[in-house]
Amino acid sequence: MNFSEASCVQYRLVVRDVNTLQILQLYTCLDQIQHIEWSADSLFILCAMYKRGLVQVWSLEQPEWHCKIDEGSAGLVASCWSPDGRHILNTTEFHLRITVWSLCTKSVSYIKYPKACLQGITFTRDGRYMALAERRDCKDYVSIFVCSDWQLLRHFDTDTQDLTGIEWAPNGCVLAVWDTCLEYKILLYSLDGRLLSTYSAYEWSLGIKSVAWSPSSQFLAVGSYDGKVRILNHVTWKMITEFGHPAAINDPKIVVYKEAEKSPQLGLGCLSFPPPRAGAGPLPSSESKYEIASVPVSLQTLKPVTDRANPKIGIGMLAFSPDSYFLATRNDNIPNAVWVWDIQKLRLFAVLEQLSPVRAFQWDPQQPRLAICTGGSRLYLWSPAGCMSVQVPGEGDFAVLSLCWHLSGDSMALLSKDHFCLCFLETEAVVGTACRQLGGHT
Numbered sequence: 001m002n003f004s005e006a007s008c009v010q011y012r013l014v015v016r017d018v019n020t021l022q023i024l025q026l027y028t029c030l031d032q033i034q035h036i037e038w039s040a041d042s043l044f045i046l047c048a049m050y051k052r053g054l055v056q057v058w059s060l061e062q063p064e065w066h067c068k069i070d071e072g073s074a075g076l077v078a079s080c081w082s083p084d085g086r087h088i089l090n091t092t093e094f095h096l097r098i099t100v101w102s103l104c105t106k107s108v109s110y111i112k113y114p115k116a117c118l119q120g121i122t123f124t125r126d127g128r129y130m131a132l133a134e135r136r137d138c139k140d141y142v143s144i145f146v147c148s149d150w151q152l153l154r155h156f157d158t159d160t161q162d163l164t165g166i167e168w169a170p171n172g173c174v175l176a177v178w179d180t181c182l183e184y185k186i187l188l189y190s191l192d193g194r195l196l197s198t199y200s201a202y203e204w205s206l207g208i209k210s211v212a213w214s215p216s217s218q219f220l221a222v223g224s225y226d227g228k229v230r231i232l233n234h235v236t237w238k239m240i241t242e243f244g245h246p247a248a249i250n251d252p253k254i255v256v257y258k259e260a261e262k263s264p265q266l267g268l269g270c271l272s273f274p275p276p277r278a279g280a281g282p283l284p285s286s287e288s289k290y291e292i293a294s295v296p297v298s299l300q301t302l303k304p305v306t307d308r309a310n311p312k313i314g315i316g317m318l319a320f321s322p323d324s325y326f327l328a329t330r331n332d333n334i335p336n337a338v339w340v341w342d343i344q345k346l347r348l349f350a351v352l353e354q355l356s357p358v359r360a361f362q363w364d365p366q367q368p369r370l371a372i373c374t375g376g377s378r379l380y381l382w383s384p385a386g387c388m389s390v391q392v393p394g395e396g397d398f399a400v401l402s403l404c405w406h407l408s409g410d411s412m413a414l415l416s417k418d419h420f421c422l423c424f425l426e427t428e429a430v431v432g433t434a435c436r437q438l439g440g441h442t
Contacts, residue, residue: 004042006038007420008033013025013033015027015045025060029056031052034050035047040083043085044058046081053076054068057069069090077095083127089121111132113135115133119164119165129153130145131144133163140162154193160180162179175188175189182206183207184200186220199222201222205226206225208225210318212318212327215320219320223314223318224315228244229327231346241346249297251348256297256353257382258291258353259290260289260290262287287391288391299336300337302332312335313331313332316330319362326368328370335357336357336374338354338358338361338372354372355376358373359374375401377400394421398419
């Protein structure tokens, strides 16, 4: 378990102890850092400097040890760890190749023709296999490699017009491959490259926008531009149900939480004379809470601009809870709402309507608890027992743009544009009032 956190400020990499926030290590890189990433065992940390085509690796156990990888004239557009935490995969400019560097043997392997797509590399959860999308001679292919020696295991073409993404099922037995949004098609392949099934919901319209496997590998959720989520089962790979996202909620069995904001009441003890000067300090911020709305409820909708690329319609975000009991979704033209579906009963369980558009949400890795942020200074939590709004402490407004849970589920990192904050959850129902503001940049 990782008890350290890392952040970068231009050339510097800072590693702190999570509990005390004391600086453990301070590293200086050769250029401005664009990307940092921990190895799976948290013993090494990677710093990528794309502008110079450099990668530097630092060891937490041996501070004097470090590694430098220079891609030279080939350039660098992406860098990531392999699951074993001892190999680094660098993607060169124009996606000409992927270079696999070994920290143990110092060997180098090359993989040609990686496809420049939204999600072109995926590893099985046990780290044994890697699937890579490729593009050769105007055709799409998938290659499966054995991660222990990076030898090619399978290579097959896919019946796609313009492959957009690939994703292994959590059990590592099935690979999902989906086509461009102009062609509604998702294909399921076995580990040996056999086509198990093909699914298409409709034709002649924008198709797949998002895809997510359930942790149990029993369900595959496909979010579409028509505002629906279709659930495929792992036995027949046929659709068992579809979830629509209408702007009006009429079912009285569905709980609709609406965020409400009210200004705090100031007592006489809070007033000062003479009044404080402008800029002397932050004014008391407004409070936020959830209210249960009475159905029918009309949700705020956004009229999409359909004559431009990437219209804000369809299911842009979806994620299963760790126990596969719930599915959270967001319909991009109803941007303020989060929908929570009961997968066991295949019905809508709850809807949360925020005051601002939802920027991100993520499930607690250990239990069905959903964290939501909207770009404001609050964190929102939902569980089957209810939901709550928590103000992030600190001077000024801390705009939470994204968040990430710790694997233990007892803390999370909240990120703004220039700062980040560690939030500790003391109990299941109490969000840590011990959020600690850090001065470093992300």
